[in-house]
Amino acid sequence: MTVAGDVVLQVEDLHKSFGSTEVLKGIDLSVRRGERIAILGSSGSGKSTLLRCLNVLEMPTRGRLILDGEAVGKPAAGGGTRYREAELNRLRARVGMVFQQFNLFPHMTALENVMEGPLSVLGRSRAEARRTAQRHLERVGLGGKAEAHPARLSGGQQQRVAIARALAMDPEVLLFDEPTSSLDPELVGEVLGVINDLSEDGRTMLLVTHELGFAYHFATRILFLHEGRILEDGPPEQVLKSPREERTRRFLDRFTAFRF
Amino acid sequence: MPTITMPELQFGEVFANIDLLLEACGLTLALWAVALAAGLSGGLLVGLARISPRRWIAWPARGYVELFRNTPVLVQLIWFYYALPVLSGIQLPAFAAAALALSLNASAYCAEIYRGGIQSVAAGQWEAGRALGMGRLRLLRRIILPLAVRRMVPAFTNRAVELAKNTSVASIITVHELMYTARLFSSQNYIPMETFTVVAMIYFLLIYPFTLASYALERRFAAGRA
Numbered sequence: 001m002t003v004a005g006d007v008v009l010q011v012e013d014l015h016k017s018f019g020s021t022e023v024l025k026g027i028d029l030s031v032r033r034g035e036r037i038a039i040l041g042s043s044g045s046g047k048s049t050l051l052r053c054l055n056v057l058e059m060p061t062r063g064r065l066i067l068d069g070e071a072v073g074k075p076a077a078g079g080g081t082r083y084r085e086a087e088l089n090r091l092r093a094r095v096g097m098v099f100q101q102f103n104l105f106p107h108m109t110a111l112e113n114v115m116e117g118p119l120s121v122l123g124r125s126r127a128e129a130r131r132t133a134q135r136h137l138e139r140v141g142l143g144g145k146a147e148a149h150p151a152r153l154s155g156g157q158q159q160r161v162a163i164a165r166a167l168a169m170d171p172e173v174l175l176f177d178e179p180t181s182s183l184d185p186e187l188v189g190e191v192l193g194v195i196n197d198l199s200e201d202g203r204t205m206l207l208v209t210h211e212l213g214f215a216y217h218f219a220t221r222i223l224f225l226h227e228g229r230i231l232e233d234g235p236p237e238q239v240l241k242s243p244r245e246e247r248t249r250r251f252l253d254r255f256t257a258f259r260f
Numbered sequence: 261m262p263t264i265t266m267p268e269l270q271f272g273e274v275f276a277n278i279d280l281l282l283e284a285c286g287l288t289l290a291l292w293a294v295a296l297a298a299g300l301s302g303g304l305l306v307g308l309a310r311i312s313p314r315r316w317i318a319w320p321a322r323g324y325v326e327l328f329r330n331t332p333v334l335v336q337l338i339w340f341y342y343a344l345p346v347l348s349g350i351q352l353p354a355f356a357a358a359a360l361a362l363s364l365n366a367s368a369y370c371a372e373i374y375r376g377g378i379q380s381v382a383a384g385q386w387e388a389g390r391a392l393g394m395g396r397l398r399l400l401r402r403i404i405l406p407l408a409v410r411r412m413v414p415a416f417t418n419r420a421v422e423l424a425k426n427t428s429v430a431s432i433i434t435v436h437e438l439m440y441t442a443r444l445f446s447s448q449n450y451i452p453m454e455t456f457t458v459v460a461m462i463y464f465l466l467i468y469p470f471t472l473a474s475y476a477l478e479r480r481f482a483a484g485r486a
Contacts, residue, residue: 057387085395093393103388107406117392120402162388169392 007069008033008204009054009095009173014063016049023049025228027063031173036199037206038215038236041225042251047208050225051175054206055095056088067091068172093121096171100178102158104150110137110161111146117169129168136164140194156187160194167198174198176207192218212255216240224248274454277445281462284441289466291359291427291437296420298363303370308400310375321371328368334429337361341433358430366423373415377408410481417474424467438462 009031016024023046031037041047052058054065056072062080065072072091073081104113114133118124124132137143140160150158159179166174176195180188192214198205199218209215215222215236222239224232224247232239232248243249274281309321328336341357344350352360381404389399431440438459446455 055391057390089390089393089395091393092391097391099384099388099391101384103382103384105385105388105403105407107410116402117394120398121393165392 006033007031008067010064010066011054012064012066014050014053014065015061016046016053016058017061022061023228024053024060027228027230029223029230031204031206033172033204034202035204035221036219037221037223038219039206039208039223039225040210040212040215040239040251045225046228047225048177051097051177051206051208054173054175055092055097056083057092057097059083067094089121093117093169094172096166096169096174098159098162098166098174098176098179100181102150102155102162102182104158104161104165106150109147109149110142110153110164113150113161114164114168117165122169133164133168136167137161139167139197140164141190154187155183156190159183159191163191163194163198171203173204173206176205176209178208178210180209180211210255212240212252224251226251269454270449270451271454271458273449273451274445274458278458280441280445281438281459284436284438285462285466287355287435287437288424288427288439291355291362291430291435292424294359295362295366295423295427298359299366299370299419299423300416302363302367304374306367306371307374307378310371311378325368325371328365329372333361333365333426334432336365337429337433354430354433354435357433358427358435362423362426362430365426366419369419370416373412373419374408377412377415378404380411381407413474413478413481417471420474421467421471424470425463428463 007030009029011027011029014024014027014029015022025046027050039047039050049058053060056065060081064081072087073083076082104110105116108116111130111133114136115126115129118129118132119126134143134146137146140163142157142160142164145153145157145161150161153161163179179195180191183191188211192211195205195207196214196218207215207219217236219236222232222234222236223230224239224243224245226245226247231245232243239248240252243252306321306324309317310325312318312321337358340352340361341354344352344357378400385403385407386399389403394402427437428439430437431443434440442455442459446452449455
C-alpha cells in the first residue's frame with residue numbers, strides 16, 4: 001500500500017564522475033511521496049546530473065538508488081552497481097522526465113507522442129491510449145492540437161505536450177530538467193502554469209529550475225546544490241529567505257541584484 | 261586527302277533481335293531485386309551490429325563491412341564462383357554465386373548507410389524514448405529508424421542504382437543477363453557499337469523509373485515532416 005508521506009525515492013551516497021571530473025560527490029536524499037522539490041544551484045553544481053541519475057539516464061558511478069523500498073541494480077564486483085536494461089526500463093516507466101529541449105518525436109502528432117508510452121511500454125490498447133492521451137492533452141490546454149506535428153507548435157506548446165507525454169505514463173515520480181530554460185520569456189508562464197496545476201494531483205515532483213519565484217510558490221522543499229553536494233535542504237521560506245550558508249546567500253543575491 | 265569512311269550503322273540488325281536482349285533483362289532485374297532486398301535487410305542487421313555497445317557483436321560486423329567495401333566487386337564475384345568450390349567443395353550455380361556476392365557487397369554498403377542514418381538522429385530522441393521506459397530495440401523500431409530512414413533515402417537510391425549497374429559484372433561468370441547476352445550477340449554479328457548503344461538505352465530505361473520513384477518517396481517524406 002502506498003500512503004502519502006512514505007519515502008518513495010531514496011538516494012544513498014550517490015557519486016557520478018565523467019572521466020576524471022567528479023560531478024556528484026556523495027548525495028544523500030530521501031524523497032517522500034507527494035513532495036515537490038525544487039533543485040537550485042549554479043551551472044556545473046550537478047543539479048541536472050542528479051536528476052538524470054534518478055531515472056538512470058546517467059549511470060551513477062557509486063551509491064544506491066531505492067525506489068519504493070526496492071534497490072535498483074545489483075552490487076557488482078569492485079564496489080559498483082550493475083544495472084540490467086530490463087530493470088532500468090521498468091524503473092523509467094515509473095519515473096517520468098520532462099527535458100529542457102522537449103525532445104518530442106517529430107514524426108508523430110501531439111496525440112501520437114502522448115500515446116507512445118502507454119501503447120508500446122504499458123501495452124495499452126490503441127483506443128484506450130488514444131482516450132487517455134486526449135485527456136492529458138486537454139489537461140495541458142492543448143486538446144485542439146492533437147493532430148499537429150511538433151514542428152507546427154510553439155516551444156511552450158511543445159513543452160506542454162512533453163508534460164502530457166510524461167503524465168500519460170502515470171509516473172510515481174515526475175522529474176523536470178529546466179523545463180523553461182530554452183523557452184522565449186513570454187512562453188515561460190504558460191508552462192509554469194501547467195506544472196503548477198499538477199500540484200493538486202499530489203504527485204511527487206522534482207524540478208531543476210532557475211525560476212526562483214516559481215520555486216518559492218510551487219515547491220514544498222528546496223535543495224541547493226553546490227559543487228556536487230547538497231548544501232541546503234529545507235522549506236522554501238527558510239532556504240530562500242534566510243539561507244544558512246554564505247554560498248546560498250551569494251547565489252540568491254545574483255538573482256535579486258537588479259530590482260525595480 | 262584521305263577520306264574517312266563512316267561505317268554503315270546496322271541498328272536494324274539489333275532491333276530485329278531485340279527480344280534476345282529483352283529476355284536477358286529478366287535475369288538482370290532478378291539479380292538486382294535479390295541483391296537489393298538482401299542488401300537492405302542484411303544491411304540493417306549488420307548496421308545494427310556495428311553500433312552495438314557489445315564489442316563481440318560490433319567488431320565482426322565492422323570486419324565484414326571493411327572486407328566487402330575495400331575489395332572490388334568483380335573479385336568477390338569471381339571468388340564465390342571459382343574459389344569457394346575449391347575451399348568448400350560447394351559449386352554454386354553462376355546465378356546463385358552472383359546473387360550471393362552482390363548481396364553481401366550491397367549489405368556492407370547499406371550497413372554503413374543505416375549506421376550513419378541512425379547516428380544522425382539527435383541524442384534527445386534516444387533519451388526521450390528511454391525516459392518512457394522503451395527498450396533499445398523497440399526504441400529503434402518506433403522512433404529512431406522511422407526518423408533515420410527518411411534521411412537515408414537518397415543514399416539508398418544511390419546504392420541501388422550502383423547495384424543495378426554492378427549486375428553487369430555477373431556476365432564474367434556466365435550469368436546470361438543483359439551484358440552477357442549483348443557481348444555474345446555483338447561478337448557473333450560484329451556490330452558492337454550498335455549493340456552497346458542499344459544496351460545502354462535499355463539499362464537507362466530499367467534504372468531511371470526507379471530513380472523517379474525514389475524522388476517521389478523523398479517528396480512524400482518531406483511533406484510528412486511538416
